[in-house]
Amino acid sequence: MGEIALQTSWGVQIALYLFLGGLAGGTALVTGIVQLKQGERFKNLVRFGAWAAVLLLLAGVLCLVTEVTMPLRAMQLWRAFTNPISWMTIGAWLLVAGIVATGLFALAATPAIGGKVLGQKAPSFKRVLAIISAVLGACIAIYTGILLCVLLNHPLWNTPLLPVLFTVSAFDTGIALICTYLCLGKPLGAAKEAPAKDTPSEPDAVDGEKAATAMKVTEDAAVLAKMTALLEECSVGLIAAEAVVLAVLLLMTSGAGEAGALSAWVLTAGPLAVPFWVILIVAGLAVPLVLELLQLKGNHAKWMALASPLLILVGGCALRFLILYAGLPLAL
Amino acid sequence: MTSIQTATPRSSVSRRNFLGALGAAGAGLVAAAAATAVPALAADNLSGKKGILFDATKCVGCHYCEVACKKANGLTCDVALDLKALPESAVPSGMKSADVLFGKNRPAPVTEDDRDANRWLRVVRTTVADGDSKVELNMRHSCTHCGLCASVCPSGAMNKREDGIIDVDRELCIGCGYCYQACPFDIPHYPAEGDRAVTKCTGCAGRVDEGLEPACVSICPTGALAFGDRASVAASGEARAAEVGGNAHLFGKTELGGIGVMTVTAHSSQDSGLPPLPN
Ligand code: SF4
Ligand code: SF4
Ligand code: SF4
Numbered sequence: 001m002g003e004i005a006l007q008t009s010w011g012v013q014i015a016l017y018l019f020l021g022g023l024a025g026g027t028a029l030v031t032g033i034v035q036l037k038q039g040e041r042f043k044n045l046v047r048f049g050a051w052a053a054v055l056l057l058l059a060g061v062l063c064l065v066t067e068v069t070m071p072l073r074a075m076q077l078w079r080a081f082t083n084p085i086s087w088m089t090i091g092a093w094l095l096v097a098g099i100v101a102t103g104l105f106a107l108a109a110t111p112a113i114g115g116k117v118l119g120q121k122a123p124s125f126k127r128v129l130a131i132i133s134a135v136l137g138a139c140i141a142i143y144t145g146i147l148l149c150v151l152l153n154h155p156l157w158n159t160p161l162l163p164v165l166f167t168v169s170a171f172d173t174g175i176a177l178i179c180t181y182l183c184l185g186k187p188l189g190a191a192k193e194a195p196a197k198d199t200p201s202e203p204d205a206v207d208g209e210k211a212a213t214a215m216k217v218t219e220d221a222a223v224l225a226k227m228t229a230l231l232e233e234c235s236v237g238l239i240a241a242e243a244v245v246l247a248v249l250l251l252m253t254s255g256a257g258e259a260g261a262l263s264a265w266v267l268t269a270g271p272l273a274v275p276f277w278v279i280l281i282v283a284g285l286a287v288p289l290v291l292e293l294l295q296l297k298g299n300h301a302k303w304m305a306l307a308s309p310l311l312i313l314v315g316g317c318a319l320r321f322l323i324l325y326a327g328l329p330l331a332l
Numbered sequence: 333m334t335s336i337q338t339a340t341p342r343s344s345v346s347r348r349n350f351l352g353a354l355g356a357a358g359a360g361l362v363a364a365a366a367a368t369a370v371p372a373l374a375a376d377n378l379s380g381k382k383g384i385l386f387d388a389t390k391c392v393g394c395h396y397c398e399v400a401c402k403k404a405n406g407l408t409c410d411v412a413l414d415l416k417a418l419p420e421s422a423v424p425s426g427m428k429s430a431d432v433l434f435g436k437n438r439p440a441p442v443t444e445d446d447r448d449a450n451r452w453l454r455v456v457r458t459t460v461a462d463g464d465s466k467v468e469l470n471m472r473h474s475c476t477h478c479g480l481c482a483s484v485c486p487s488g489a490m491n492k493r494e495d496g497i498i499d500v501d502r503e504l505c506i507g508c509g510y511c512y513q514a515c516p517f518d519i520p521h522y523p524a525e526g527d528r529a530v531t532k533c534t535g536c537a538g539r540v541d542e543g544l545e546p547a548c549v550s551i552c553p554t555g556a557l558a559f560g561d562r563a564s565v566a567a568s569g570e571a572r573a574a575e576v577g578g579n580a581h582l583f584g585k586t587e588l589g590g591i592g593v594m595t596v597t598a599h600s601s602q603d604s605g606l607p608p609l610p611n
Contacts (some may be wrong), residue, residue: 009509009512009513009515010509064508067508067509068506068507068508068509069506069507069509069528069529069537070505070506070507070528071506072505072531073487073504073505073507073509078506079487079504080486080487080506081486081487082487082488083485083486083487083488085483086484086485086486086510087484088485088486088508088510089486092486148563150484151484151513151514152480152514152609153480153513153514153515153516153607155515167452194349208524210501257608258608278572280467329516329518330516330607330608330609331516331517331518331605331607331608
């Protein structure tokens, strides 16, 4: 095959940017939905998700700014992003809107801030902000794929399947981040603010309190298990969808002219074959799929609950790098 | 909150809602993606636009155009050829291609890096299989004013003029590299240091506004370059291809609905190093 020059004009920072944008968007979407469905119950989870989404968006923007050759100019958004038909422009403004909306959502979801400032109105504010942040999150996730798919110079990217692939992966990584928190953090917000008061009380009352706490604990465990199972089910569906979309994308690309065939070869049998099969397919898709299915069948080992989301995150990151580097141009 | 107690851990209502929300987002994205995957290409990119015809069958690889381009656009040029001594708008009347190729008028080879922000035009000599033998082919590598970069550039640094020329406003460029990724001809380049904004052929927009031909066209001693309305450029290109016969064809009339620099080549587009662009 001779020497293949991979696509490296857009390198590490753009790959990270695409990953972080997707992850942040997916996280904002999942967090928003959790807020709408179970927000009062999963206060801590929502607070974590919202802050994570903002910080990931900011990290993504930082990657982008360090990639461009004229960063100071790029930061003057009103001057740098003016061409309304450019997806770079649309994305930049989506990111701005997403950072603002998700940032406000994160503030509102932080009791020390949101509770104080908003008071009684906090729940309705959070509701509205959750919707806006979730919609913008989904748009950002989609946009990371469209950014590449409009470039007809790169057959691997120039297909409507690419945004589908990136979006499915973005939602899955968002779920994975939330699952990681479910596993490691304290997702339920309400329970622990009932510490035993030191007021002397009747033994009966103490027993009653204990019983109430015990009931709360079991109830919490059930709620948590339900949420975890729900997210795992979504994740299984998304992993399966991602595998199918990826397979169809590669099949279509391999028939799309010389550059397309070469791109597909680079990934599946060429210079990127090892990371493609080992990191993306096995570690990023197959293993988490099996782990999620085992968990849905009732295996609740903690290592599984942690390993599958972490592997999904690794796979999502690898996907952006692999697709970016394998996107060979028409003129070889 | 109270609903939790009645809901089973596998409450299908909640799951359906959750999946529904994800699904709706997914459906939206598919629609959006499908609508944008293929950039809307202008059906007719020819009428009212200006264009250059590059006739590879006449190009002798003298590099005069490269030098003229550098001089006209203030790029560094280490070639000792004083173009000011030559008439601005026309080929010196007595000069023949043989003089240029073998005579004292041949410029020294351009020594800078092949792909350089300082070199907007390069003529590359290759050999192409022609039956059993190999024949020489000189190809022009420069912006073809196809416009793909202008549609993705966020800042308007790459901008399409009324006459179809893709001009560059370096003051606006943020150096994002999106134009480079969009370009099927490997054209936009960024200086490695100093002002790192994009550079490429501007189609000599300033000269065209003054009623002059692009510098590369006006210097060409062999008639391999011509400038005019795209429709007439296409017509003369097709006529020339028919005249040459064989594999000869015109590249750029139908590609992307018509691009600003069309090429007559005696070989297939692939052999000539031209990218397979959709019509
Ligand atoms: S049109 Fe002008 S800028 Fe472009 S290659 Fe010719 S001389 Fe150079
Ligand atoms: S050839 Fe490249 S630089 Fe020139 S207009 Fe087309 S995309 Fe832009
Ligand atoms: S690098 Fe400059 S000219 Fe190219 S797309 Fe980005 S802003 Fe536009």
